Amino acid sequence: xxxxxxxxxxxxxxxxxxxxxxxxxxxxxxxxxxxxxxxxxxxxxxxxxxxxxxxxxxxxxxxxxxxxxxxxxxxxxxxxxxxxxxxxxxxxxxxxxxxxxxxxxxxxxxxxxxxxxxxxxxxxxxxxxxxxxx
Numbered sequence: 206x207x208x209x210x211x212x213x214x215x216x217x218x219x220x221x222x223x224x225x226x227x228x229x230x231x232x233x234x235x236x237x238x239x240x241x242x243x244x245x246x247x248x249x250x251x252x253x254x255x256x257x258x259x260x261x262x263x264x265x266x267x268x269x270x271x272x273x274x275x276x277x278x279x280x281x282x283x284x285x286x287x288x289x290x291x292x293x294x295x296x297x298x299x300x301x302x303x304x305x306x307x308x309x310x311x312x313x314x315x316x317x318x319x320x321x322x323x324x325x326x327x328x329x330x331x332x333x334x335x336x337x338x339x
Contacts, residue, residue, distance in 0.1 A: 206263050211251050212242050222261075224254045299329055 206214070215225060219239075227241040227248040228234075241248065253261040285300055291311065295303065302323060308314035311333055318326050318333075 207266060208242075208248065211263060211265070215239075215242055215253075221256060222253045223256055225251065227251045293332060295329070295332065296325075299325055299332075302329070 215222075219225070224237060225239060225241060226235050226237040227246075228250040229236055229246045230249040231247045236244075236246065236248075241251070249265050251263045251265065253263070255261065285295070287309075288295055288300070288303070293311070302325065303314060306314075306317045306321075308317050315330070315333055318330055
């Protein structure tokens with residue numbers, strides 16, 4: 206569950222629970238009371254004690270858990286290591302350009318750079334020229 210879902214649960218069913226406490230991940234402490242629903246700390250677990258003595262333990266996940274996607278990060282890392290082995294050091298933006306155009310060799314990249322008007326083109330051509338001279 207996420208913290209907003211815990212708040213909703215407490216709003217609907219809080220009268221059936223004797224207490225609520227949460228584990229503050231940042232300070233490694235337990236905070237007790239309804240203030241845990243409002244204070245904005247970094248909680249990773251909530252424990253609700255029911256009136257019959259049973260406990261409900263809820264592990265917290267980020268609200269964006271299923272909505273955040275990181276695309277192409279593995280491909281960019283592979284590309285960065287490939288170009289590094291070839292003796293080139295490119296910025297993240299330059300690597301994104303390489304991924305977009307699909308160049309797999311310095312020669313392919315030179316051809317693609319000469320055929321496009323890209324703001325980082327001159328800097329990349331200079332890097333290709335320096336590495337070739339070394």
